[in-house]
Amino acid sequence: MKGGLFLALNVFLLLHVVCGCPEMCLCRQSTKTVNCNNKGLAEIPTNVPSETRILYLQNNNIQAINNSAFVNTPWLTIIDLSNNSISSLPSNAFLGLHFLQTLNLTNNLIHDLENNIFNPLQNLTELDLSSNNIVNLPESLGNSTDRLTLLTVKHNQLQSIDRALLDSLSNLKTFLFKDNPWQCSCQAVGLKLWLESFLYRGGIIDEVVCLTPENWKGKDLLKIPYEFYVACHPQKTHILLSNTQLHNLEQQNNGKHGQNAQSRDRNVSDCEVKSKPRPVSIRHAIATVIITGVVCGIVSLMMLAAAIYGCAYAAIMAKYHRELKEVEHLAPATELGSPEEKEPLDGSLA
Template identity: 35%
Template sequence: SLDLSLNGLSSVPVGLLDELQSLRWLSLAGNRLHGLERAAFEPLANLQHLELGHNPWECDCNLRDFKHWMEWLLYRGGKVDAVECTLPKDLRGRDIRGVPVEMFNYCVPPCSRNVLNPSGGGGGGGGGGGVEAPGDCARARYRPASVRRAIGTVVIAGVVCGIVCIMMVAAAAYGCIYASLMAKYQRELKKRQPLMGDGEADAEDREEKQISSVA
């Protein structure tokens, strides 16, 4: 086990946990973590319990890949405590594990800085250093427009499930009605069989009487 809680950590560098493949319990609770890199946790093949509570999580596109890794950990029987979002505001207080993955469909690749090499001649002794300028793109975050798409997906799935359930109920009702009708038919058939047998016996008696009278 490894307890890194309450250490003021703001990130977990990739490679920090590479030599801990046998680690089964890890706590990162009570730090200053906004997001985590999936690659930093993929070497933990035997991890069973992960504590991430009490961190100011920003549930934006930077946390999407780590969300997928958490879902994989839960799928193979691991345990993860609540990862409550602090940003954006419309997700504040929600556990990111319950946020539909469709909300991250509009994520764009992270921005990169462009290195501009100054051109132009000049006199002697000029330095050849580059100038680093920020790109025009902004940090990728969760977009509210994707919420509508996620809700639409949930509604469509609910309608399809409802139709399937109605069809199953109708099929079950039809089967019950058919079974009851067949049972009723069998009961009536059994009631008629003794009557038919008595009629045949009476006919045989009459034939015997006619033969004896002729004789």
């Protein structure tokens, strides 16, 4: 009996050694981490310990994620699949990962994402999709992605983002966009207004640099005046604006452009941003310059009048003092009289 127990124990230990950690990977039981970096793997290992919390798979040759690839590792909180050759994500790729918080898919070959692809990830907070070939993001990443606090889509081929997707990311704190060929015509107004609202709420972004149209190439979308988008379907624009909850901006633009926008032709087909409109800010600047010039002119005239008055007063006073001195100089001579008048009286009697 003892021999049978010993044999069973050995078989158990052998199975634990064989099945407990994927070949060529490094497993740390204390941190429940499996490190398979730089191992030349062509697929995701199937014998990862079920209790694993962190799985590193970067710098391999993985080309696809099989359906339910992680179904046997439900406790994963971090998966790093960066620097592989993954070109697509099947609908059930992340099935069972209810506790996953961080997913890194940087530097792969992903072109498209299915709608609600990350729906199983109920606790996902950080998603990095940088350096892929993503052309479009779906209307929704998943019904549970409202927990996302960090989303990175840098270095892709994105020209626009659906406003419905942006509105679903209610807890997002950081959104990184740069190095995409952004299209900044009328279709970008939703993104622009959402970004303004996001920044107002304390969000962090890098920059959305326009590639088209030509007159905005190289320009940050946030630095394009909102007035240039007034011609883009006025009713739709004002609906988007109300959704951003930027009441100050709404009041400002309604007051300045409401009547003009309603009178424009609403059948604009190309909806291109006008290149040479005259923004309200420029008209205000011109009015300010004119008013300032008038005020400065009046002040200058007053100063000139004061100077003339001062000079005239000084000249009159100087003349007055000269005449006064002449009078004072002649007064002694008049009092002394001529030599004949000064002869003594008795001399004339002699």
